[in-house]
Amino acid sequence: MSEGSQKQWFAVDVTASPTAAEAVQYAFDQLGSIGTEISDFPKDKPDVCVVGYFEQLPDGALIKDRMDDALEIYDLARGSIVSTRTRNVPETDWLAEWKKHWRPTTVGKFVIAPPWSDVPQTDKVVIRIEPNMAFGTGTHETTQLCLEAISEHFRDGMSLLDVGTGTGILAIAAAKLVPASVITACDTDADSVKIARENAAANGVADRIVFLDGSISAATPQHDFVCANLTLGVIAPLLPLLTAKVSAVLLLSGILAEQEAAIRDELSKFQISNFKFEYAGEWLSVLIEQSR
Numbered sequence: 001m002s003e004g005s006q007k008q009w010f011a012v013d014v015t016a017s018p019t020a021a022e023a024v025q026y027a028f029d030q031l032g033s034i035g036t037e038i039s040d041f042p043k044d045k046p047d048v049c050v051v052g053y054f055e056q057l058p059d060g061a062l063i064k065d066r067m068d069d070a071l072e073i074y075d076l077a078r079g080s081i082v083s084t085r086t087r088n089v090p091e092t093d094w095l096a097e098w099k100k101h102w103r104p105t106t107v108g109k110f111v112i113a114p115p116w117s118d119v120p121q122t123d124k125v126v127i128r129i130e131p132n133m134a135f136g137t138g139t140h141e142t143t144q145l146c147l148e149a150i151s152e153h154f155r156d157g158m159s160l161l162d163v164g165t166g167t168g169i170l171a172i173a174a175a176k177l178v179p180a181s182v183i184t185a186c187d188t189d190a191d192s193v194k195i196a197r198e199n200a201a202a203n204g205v206a207d208r209i210v211f212l213d214g215s216i217s218a219a220t221p222q223h224d225f226v227c228a229n230l231t232l233g234v235i236a237p238l239l240p241l242l243t244a245k246v247s248a249v250l251l252l253s254g255i256l257a258e259q260e261a262a263i264r265d266e267l268s269k270f271q272i273s274n275f276k277f278e279y280a281g282e283w284l285s286v287l288i289e290q291s292r
Helices: 018-031 060-073 091-100 141-153 169-177 190-202 232-244 257-268
Strands: 008-016 035-040 048-054 081-090 105-107 110-113 125-128 159-163 182-187 209-213 223-229 246-256 275-280 283-289
Touching: 008 018, 018 035, 018 048, 018 060, 060 081, 060 232, 105 141, 110 141, 110 169, 125 169, 141 169, 141 223, 141 246, 141 275, 141 283, 159 169, 169 182, 169 190, 169 209, 169 223, 182 190, 190 209, 223 232, 232 246, 232 257, 246 257, 257 275, 257 283
Parallel strands: 110 125, 159 182, 159 223, 182 209, 223 246
Antiparallel strands: 008 048, 008 081, 035 048, 105 110, 246 283, 275 283
16 A cells, blocks of 8 residues: 555644543543553653544544533543644554553453453453543543442342443443343433444344433432442432432442542432442542442
């Protein structure tokens, strides 16, 4: 293939504070990125570079709008993003190089692996996820906190509701860990639901998970185990419904460790005191076990 006919991809490079890296990845997800990566600058520079790869370059105004929305959702200042630039990327090497970074990840009772990787014989539950989104590939701390909690607390006879399912990884994990369980997963993003269904089919559990477009509502049935791996800004207004629809274990994640006081305040509004925090990197999860 000649240089002139070589396929071109596009990259958006965002220089941001480390605490904004997740928000930038979220924005890339909303823009339809086919992959993301984070690169640290030299130690004398405090920022990171978050790169999103695209088949078609999003409009500059749309990029700015999605970044602004993400910063608002994550309760971050506009100054958390220092600069944004776009560039063309030849197809030759970047996709293969990007795939090299995705290796099987062991979390609790699970091994999360991309479809192309070899997984040695193991007694753990293997979940195959195509890493084409910023979230739900098993490598991020918020996902790992949830997988650890499911490993420890999701048992035979329980039903599970996954609110904000994304790639479907948590629902898939529960379905594979306890094959006879009743699993429901929902997301307000129709594209995420489509991808979650595809991932469930690839893992052989499509017939054991009910995927729904939309969010939890008053009509949602009660479940034994409810997980919401979202953000504090999304979780807080949903707490009345989340607490009403769980009978045994409520798991909240996607919360920054620096927001610990804020989530404590939100839980106190519902007289919830029997909770436990788990931490990973800059993130925390909250496990609430209901009295039975």
